[in-house]
Amino acid sequence: xxxxxxxVVCSPRPAVGKTLIARVLxxxxxxxxxxxxxxxxxxxxxxxxxYLPRFTETAQIGDxxxxxxxxxxxIVNDGVPKVIDLGFHAFDDFFKVVAEIGLMKEAERRGIDPxxxxxxxxxxxxxxAWQMLRTTFxxxxxxxxxxxxxxxxxLPQGFERVRPFRIAALPGFLKSIIGRLNFSFTHYLRTNxxxxxxxxxxxxxxxxxxxxxxxNLILHKL
Amino acid sequence: MAKPAVIVxxxxxxxxxxxxxxxxxxxxxxxxxxxxxxxxxxxxxGTLMRFHPDITExxxxxxxxxxxxxxxxxxxxxxSVTVIxxxxxxxxxxxxxxxxxxxxxxxxxxxxxxxxxxxxxxxIASLDEIxxxxxxxxxxxxxxxxNFINNTSFFEWDxxxxxxYFRRIKNATELTIPKLNExxxxxxxxxxxxxxxxxxxxxxxxxxxxxxxVLRGYVRHWLGNVWGEFDRxxxxxxxxxxxxxxxxxxxxxxx
Numbered sequence: 001x002x003x004x005x006x007x008v009v010c011s012p013r014p015a016v017g018k019t020l021i022a023r024v025l026x027x028x029x030x031x032x033x034x035x036x037x038x039x040x041x042x043x044x045x046x047x048x049x050x051y052l053p054r055f056t057e058t059a060q061i062g063d064x065x066x067x068x069x070x071x072x073x074x075i076v077n078d079g080v081p082k083v084i085d086l087g088f089h090a091f092d093d094f095f096k097v098v099a100e101i102g103l104m105k106e107a108e109r110r111g112i113d114p115x116x117x118x119x120x121x122x123x124x125x126x127x128x129a130w131q132m133l134r135t136t137f138x139x140x141x142x143x144x145x146x147x148x149x150x151x152x153x154x155l156p157q158g159f160e161r162v163r164p165f166r167i168a169a170l171p172g173f174l175k176s177i178i179g180r181l182n183f184s185f186t187h188y189l190r191t192n193x194x195x196x197x198x199x200x201x202x203x204x205x206x207x208x209x210x211x212x213x214x215x216n217l218i219l220h221k222l
Numbered sequence: 223m224a225k226p227a228v229i230v231x232x233x234x235x236x237x238x239x240x241x242x243x244x245x246x247x248x249x250x251x252x253x254x255x256x257x258x259x260x261x262x263x264x265x266x267x268g269t270l271m272r273f274h275p276d277i278t279e280x281x282x283x284x285x286x287x288x289x290x291x292x293x294x295x296x297x298x299x300x301x302s303v304t305v306i307x308x309x310x311x312x313x314x315x316x317x318x319x320x321x322x323x324x325x326x327x328x329x330x331x332x333x334x335x336x337x338x339x340x341x342x343x344x345x346i347a348s349l350d351e352i353x354x355x356x357x358x359x360x361x362x363x364x365x366x367x368x369n370f371i372n373n374t375s376f377f378e379w380d381x382x383x384x385x386x387y388f389r390r391i392k393n394a395t396e397l398t399i400p401k402l403n404e405x406x407x408x409x410x411x412x413x414x415x416x417x418x419x420x421x422x423x424x425x426x427x428x429x430x431x432x433x434x435x436v437l438r439g440y441v442r443h444w445l446g447n448v449w450g451e452f453d454r455x456x457x458x459x460x461x462x463x464x465x466x467x468x469x470x471x472x473x474x475x476x477x
Contacts, residue, residue, distance in 0.1 A: 064405040068436045101439020
């Protein structure tokens, strides 16, 4: 039976690279599946909507209308992968609603695979939020993201015994290039002729790791 | 055969959620496979009847013929539990009628199980109702229900005053009905189905429906909490269900 992945890229902390990772992931899924739906739940941060306006819509979870508009779409097994860029302001409310309405259990029943990509920093809030997720959703796919831009070292205490998804750091001048609103990772891969360039390697490496992550999740389900 | 059980849900004040509580009680017994019938005293068009038409009859509980319809059939109806949703202002007169026909004496002598769910409103008048109702509660299980479903804040109550009323009544038990998301509540109203069917995404005739997953989730979570309160007071044991030791079923998306 066809299953639809729903990625939630999140952190309880600001400026840890949520939107960047959501962008790379959305472009990877678009390249691989030919379709993707992205949802931007950022109130005050740089927004996924600015980078991928064709595939992204804004969403809210502060009121019941917004919750229905978002969650009722996420629970549809339509074969279109979904990516949620969850701003840190909405982190607690989002997972509170998910727990209360039983989204994880219903997702399993309907052939939806929720994957929570959690980006920690060294603040205690990250550790507390990670523990909350593991306690509240013990059977969910929770993937910590080791973003070298943020951590500059291994994952902090509390993340032992979990295999992280690694994002390598880029030099400042390359960060400024990928930060441009009209920059597309897939387009860069297709048009750049120097496959040995650092940015090319970085984008390819991330796409490869996303593919491995998908494969691992499928194998885990089997 | 288990002795018949009668549960009266009422209040002298209107709009405090009597029918909502009755609906949760009927859903609870349904989920626990306890055969139940209901009487709605809100003539001519009962609200409870709208949600549970298969098991509900509309009656005038103050009329002798309808009293006969309810109480003379307790042993012969084929159901072990009778739920009576008493409309606003009729709780005290209904209890007086039950006393007059000897029903309360039968409950006192243990021939019948009798329980009253008294839904409390936010005003001080509700506390006076407790004192009035308590006079009839000898032999009955008396439950004082604080209903927060419509965001009642019970602002007029002084806790000490409430406690003084509460202490006067032997064996009174307090129940709390938590708040339900307003939109979820409205949607169940519009759908006119029992809470259980709404959670299971079913229409009035068990046909597939298309209710919002979010709203169904809110209702499931809330109904689980309400049933948790019924479990706490051991409602199935009170009504003498054979399966009272079985674990009550939690609300689920599948029925």
